[in-house]
Amino acid sequence: MGKIVSIHSFRGGTGKSNVTANLAALLARQGKRVGIVDTDIQSPGIHVLFNLSPERFRYALNDYLWGKCRIEDAAYDVSGVLQGQCPRGSCLYLIPGSMRTGEITRILRDGYDVGLLNSGFQELMERLDLTHLLIDTHPGVNEETLLSIAISDVLLLILRPDQQDYQGTAITVELARQLEVENLFMLINKAINPQDFAALKQRVESTYHVPVLGVMPLSGDVAILGSGGIFSLVNPEHPITAVLEFAAQQIDAA
Amino acid sequence: MPPDIPTDSGFRASDLLSLPSSERRVLQWLMRQGAGSLREVADHFQLMDEDAESILLALEKQGYIFAAAGNGPKSYRPRFGSSRPAGAPSIDIWSKLTG
Structure with missing residues (x-):
């Protein structure tokens, strides 16, 4: 099972x-079969x-939740972004x-069958033979977030x-601990002072007792791309890409 | 598609937080597996059959799982509730207002 x-x-x-998209692309480039659910x-x-x-x-996803299609009908092959830089057998949906x-x-007004969302995750992994299913969650704490945390092998905050962010993250860490998530990691983004990155990582790790996979700076390069592509694929030599690659490796190894 | 079940019953993800850890772990495992028999639950959690049975019964009594009918041993499935829109009035409130 993936x-x-x-x-x-x-x-x-x-x-x-942005991090989700990059991790997914990097995992697929390493030969993994990856799906992302928004x-x-x-x-x-x-x-x-x-x-x-x-x-x-x-x-x-909305159509699946209202019974209009199967979950795999709403899965789109986006491996084109890898521009052929992926081993045979890998995939990105x-x-x-x-x-x-x-x-x-309508979702806000009527709600939906949460069981369908859960079974959709499982069906997707089985039918597309995925090694990794990445769930891009809604910020904050809500029912979908708790469901995702409850069924996750890995939670990246x-x-x-x-x-x-520090106060809010403490809440999520507490919930993840209550739900006994097996592998809990953090990634710090938009940090300002590169001289402080090592100390920042250490401070956060000792405060939350959660491994920090990396610290990424507030970056003009990311802003310039403006969600117009997958940063790590467009900038393979960039220091941010190195952090994301390390994070992808740790998630895969977890 | 999952079996047709009443939408006004079942659990919400937030209900997991108020369950005893033994029940929560089994329910989370069933969410991930889709279904499981008494034997599978006992084996996975290394429990005595009677302990696994009492956890499953407790979950079933709360309406959080249901036993699917079949030829083989009973298979337990999670019974999810619907996501409910925040702040939506209950049917009961509407019936009181219009009644």
């Missing part, structure tokens, strides 16, 4: 979807990084969230060196 990896942050704007139904967006425009997807206003509000 691994379920949830990527979460307590607050928005941490770069969670469970951020209220504010989907990871499809942009894969250049998958809403006009191109007939079905989204994305299950996007709907970008139709009415469908987003993204945070900024910011007092609000």
